[in-house]
Amino acid sequence: MNDRWSTDHVLSLAPDAPSQKAGSKLAKPEPWSGTGASQEAVWGACKGSGSRPYQTVVALDGPAYRCSCPSRKFPCKHALGLLLLWSADTLTGADVPEWAESWLAGRRRRAERADLAAAPAAGGSGATGDGSGRGEGASPAAAAPRDEAAAAARRRRREARVAAGADELLARLADQLRDGLAEAPSRGYAFWDGVAARMVDAQAPGFASRARDLGALPASGPQWPARLLEEYSLLHLLAIGYQRHDALPEPLAATVRSRVGFTVDNADVLRAGPLIRDHWLVLGSRDSSDDRLTTRRLWLRGTRSGRDALLLSFGRPGTAPELSLPTGLVLDAELAFHPAAPALRAALGARHAAPSAPATPRPQGTSIEAALGSYATALGDDPWLDAWPAVIAEATPVPTDHGWQLVDATGAVPLFTPSPWRLLAASTGRPVTVFGECGHRGFHAVTCWTENGPLIL
Amino acid sequence: MTRTAETWTDLVEDALLGTNRRASPGLLDRAAAATLVRRAGLRPAPAPETPAPAPLEGRPPLPAPAARRLAALLAENSSELLPQWLTTARRRGFAAPPELLPALLDAARQRSDLRADAVAFAGARGHWLAALNPEWRYALRVPVVESAGEADTAEAADDANAVWQEGLFAERVTHLSRLRRRDPAAGLALLRSTWATERAEDRLLFLDTLQEGLGPDDEPFLEAALADRAKNVRATAAELLSALPGSALAARMAERARRAVTFTDDGGLLVAPPESCDADMQRDGIAAASPTGRGDRAFWLGEIVAATPLAFWSEPATAPGTTAKAQVTVAPTPESVLARTVTPAWADEMREGWARAAVRQHNAAWARALLAERREVAHTRAASGGAPSRLLSVLPAVERASWTARFVADHGLAEAFQLLVTCPTPWPDDLSGAVLDSLAGAAGAGSYPWSHSGVLGVAERCLPFTAAPRIDALAAAATSAWAEVLSRLADTLRTRAAMLAELA
Numbered sequence: 001m002n003d004r005w006s007t008d009h010v011l012s013l014a015p016d017a018p019s020q021k022a023g024s025k026l027a028k029p030e031p032w033s034g035t036g037a038s039q040e041a042v043w044g045a046c047k048g049s050g051s052r053p054y055q056t057v058v059a060l061d062g063p064a065y066r067c068s069c070p071s072r073k074f075p076c077k078h079a080l081g082l083l084l085l086w087s088a089d090t091l092t093g094a095d096v097p098e099w100a101e102s103w104l105a106g107r108r109r110r111a112e113r114a115d116l117a118a119a120p121a122a123g124g125s126g127a128t129g130d131g132s133g134r135g136e137g138a139s140p141a142a143a144a145p146r147d148e149a150a151a152a153a154r155r156r157r158r159e160a161r162v163a164a165g166a167d168e169l170l171a172r173l174a175d176q177l178r179d180g181l182a183e184a185p186s187r188g189y190a191f192w193d194g195v196a197a198r199m200v201d202a203q204a205p206g207f208a209s210r211a212r213d214l215g216a217l218p219a220s221g222p223q224w225p226a227r228l229l230e231e232y233s234l235l236h237l238l239a240i241g242y243q244r245h246d247a248l249p250e251p252l253a254a255t256v257r258s259r260v261g262f263t264v265d266n267a268d269v270l271r272a273g274p275l276i277r278d279h280w281l282v283l284g285s286r287d288s289s290d291d292r293l294t295t296r297r298l299w300l301r302g303t304r305s306g307r308d309a310l311l312l313s314f315g316r317p318g319t320a321p322e323l324s325l326p327t328g329l330v331l332d333a334e335l336a337f338h339p340a341a342p343a344l345r346a347a348l349g350a351r352h353a354a355p356s357a358p359a360t361p362r363p364q365g366t367s368i369e370a371a372l373g374s375y376a377t378a379l380g381d382d383p384w385l386d387a388w389p390a391v392i393a394e395a396t397p398v399p400t401d402h403g404w405q406l407v408d409a410t411g412a413v414p415l416f417t418p419s420p421w422r423l424l425a426a427s428t429g430r431p432v433t434v435f436g437e438c439g440h441r442g443f444h445a446v447t448c449w450t451e452n453g454p455l456i457l
Numbered sequence: 458m459t460r461t462a463e464t465w466t467d468l469v470e471d472a473l474l475g476t477n478r479r480a481s482p483g484l485l486d487r488a489a490a491a492t493l494v495r496r497a498g499l500r501p502a503p504a505p506e507t508p509a510p511a512p513l514e515g516r517p518p519l520p521a522p523a524a525r526r527l528a529a530l531l532a533e534n535s536s537e538l539l540p541q542w543l544t545t546a547r548r549r550g551f552a553a554p555p556e557l558l559p560a561l562l563d564a565a566r567q568r569s570d571l572r573a574d575a576v577a578f579a580g581a582r583g584h585w586l587a588a589l590n591p592e593w594r595y596a597l598r599v600p601v602v603e604s605a606g607e608a609d610t611a612e613a614a615d616d617a618n619a620v621w622q623e624g625l626f627a628e629r630v631t632h633l634s635r636l637r638r639r640d641p642a643a644g645l646a647l648l649r650s651t652w653a654t655e656r657a658e659d660r661l662l663f664l665d666t667l668q669e670g671l672g673p674d675d676e677p678f679l680e681a682a683l684a685d686r687a688k689n690v691r692a693t694a695a696e697l698l699s700a701l702p703g704s705a706l707a708a709r710m711a712e713r714a715r716r717a718v719t720f721t722d723d724g725g726l727l728v729a730p731p732e733s734c735d736a737d738m739q740r741d742g743i744a745a746a747s748p749t750g751r752g753d754r755a756f757w758l759g760e761i762v763a764a765t766p767l768a769f770w771s772e773p774a775t776a777p778g779t780t781a782k783a784q785v786t787v788a789p790t791p792e793s794v795l796a797r798t799v800t801p802a803w804a805d806e807m808r809e810g811w812a813r814a815a816v817r818q819h820n821a822a823w824a825r826a827l828l829a830e831r832r833e834v835a836h837t838r839a840a841s842g843g844a845p846s847r848l849l850s851v852l853p854a855v856e857r858a859s860w861t862a863r864f865v866a867d868h869g870l871a872e873a874f875q876l877l878v879t880c881p882t883p884w885p886d887d888l889s890g891a892v893l894d895s896l897a898g899a900a901g902a903g904s905y906p907w908s909h910s911g912v913l914g915v916a917e918r919c920l921p922f923t924a925a926p927r928i929d930a931l932a933a934a935a936t937s938a939w940a941e942v943l944s945r946l947a948d949t950l951r952t953r954a955a956m957l958a959e960l961a
Binding site for chain 2: 007021024028030088089173177178179180181182183225226228229230232233234236237368369372375376379380383396398399400405407408410411412413419421422424425426427428429430439440450452455
């Protein structure tokens, strides 16, 4: 069994590309001494420019990092270099040095305390791991008691603003429709960007991002009127849905609120429960960023429950999101699902062990037709859903004159992935197991499994 | 389904026109419903034709650390390490990891120096992949198998023919050189087949490839090329012929040498270069006017000596103007020829000519004798000394290294760059020891490391890995700029060692 992380995974922990490079440079034995690894952690001392070597230790369950270097990058290049060495199986020591053990022991004590503190509520621990590293020690679960009345007043104020936003949005959509969508290309981005800014003011980020997207659609190539009308109609449906959300059945009302942009804290989700403990296979992860935020999406599948889950983690531009899980490994952990339907987004609760190798070399998959069927079913709960996670058991990527297609015995769907050639090369033109999101635009591939194990696309 | 499609088209038309022009009650509600019906009803499209899968790979997979190394080298496009990595992996017969093929083919597309190794290492699967992507077409023109006897199959021959007929110029040159190395006659035949239609500048470079495997069989073709339209082609043909001591051109040159150089009674050489360059000399590649800074007569003399078979100077029977009294019974060695007194005005030209002849005719004895002279007078004659590095290239590898080691020990590294690159790698102990001693001296003398950047670059590629500890010690004793340069050198050697060990 090989529980070590892949090089790709270690590099994904880096805050930026220069850190990846600097870390790779340290991924050689010479500067290191006293290195070692256990189930819990890896450690070592790295010779720097000064006289005293830097002491670096990484707790694998976070991962959480500690290094005596003065770098403000986090994790620093020493931690990355050490993890790369570990990933290449070159750390052989087993004796934890005193300086590493004292930090690790401190972490264990804090984790126990946090468990105890959280136990009366739901038995979970902190929100999305303790990757915040140096800042850790503050117990995330032990929030100050809040002023319920003030919070309720804030919520009412926001709901009123969002409702006004929904009214305005419906009016704008009706305006545009009166003049006809044929006018849309001549209006450019400015009109919908302006509406989006007003929706931000109305504290409805979900409206804002959908409005902003409308501005780009007239320039999206052939068939744009059809796409624009689709998105008009779904945004209209969302605004109407919000106006009437009090009358909607609960899972759907929660979906509408979440689509409009009301978030529920992971901590609250974990507190509310129920917590589902499973061995969660990490199916894959993908980062996307705009000028304000890097969003990391991590997909998990319960190897016992068969449930799919999506974790989100955010970072400022140029910094890696906190949460990082190794694709292809299994995590013994507790999850709680956010209230929206269909249940997919989840909060990560207590982890019971460091990630380990799965019992089967690749996840069980389905056909492309069945994946589209699952998407259709999910669409019944959430009409705004663009795609649904799916593992295709035996899919072949095919380049065609009209772009890439993913093909299996049931047919073909358009294929999107940052490097389709890599997927094709890895497949050697033969069927492979592919994980991705399947929806009305096609299949967005994230991970594939070949005879050599998982490959991040 | 059809009804929905019609309705949807109507909805889009209404939306484009605008509700001011055509009333369409509940348009967005109906559009939302239709959108969801369409999305929920999506089915896979009929499958397109799937390309045939890649051929199965017979070579063993790369060890995991080597695969990681390759991914990293490709990601940073390492110009230092990637070429050696690819050469080694290819030679050791490993299969390329399929998922790295796109990055590999991209790298070799940008850097033609990687192509031969990258494409061979990519193997049949790389060929399969390249056929699917126009950006990687170049890989299809590099033959999959090179050295093995399989290259002689009919299919490979067809491929090769296609390269010669349709390939880019560089690919054609590569192809011709390879063929020449394997089968000189076939290479000559291939070149002849299209010779008349090649452009002058291409003819010149193609002709150059005949140096590989040059032999008497090439003489008729080269003799004909002496009448080529292009002057450069004529000159190159003449130079090649002069490397064939048995050629008619060599004999004509020996005759000219006989007229220009007289052996005196006291064993000296009396030199009287020709007064003019006649039509026959010009046909044999000697320019009518000196293209160099030297005078015309000196230049003509140099051309004649460089093209005269070296045996001419050592054969007593043919030695020019030998009188009965000065009969020599033992064939003179190159050393004894060099020891003769030469008309002072032409002495440099004679030595230069002999040196060029030694290089062209691959004559190790002469090269050794000339180099022995050069070493003793390296400082005084460095400028006119011609090309010791070219003379060295005639000697066996070990001798090249030991000669250079002595040169570096005597004269330091300032003039050593050209010599070092002719030496075999990794450098033998005597050479690496001499280079490290010199670097230590330079570091101790406080000279700037960047003034040695050329030598340091070669050292990075050529020092044996075992030199790393000694370099560490030098770094520890050096000032900061040198300490950094030397530690980096040691690091590179260790990285290289680790990299090659991974491929074991």
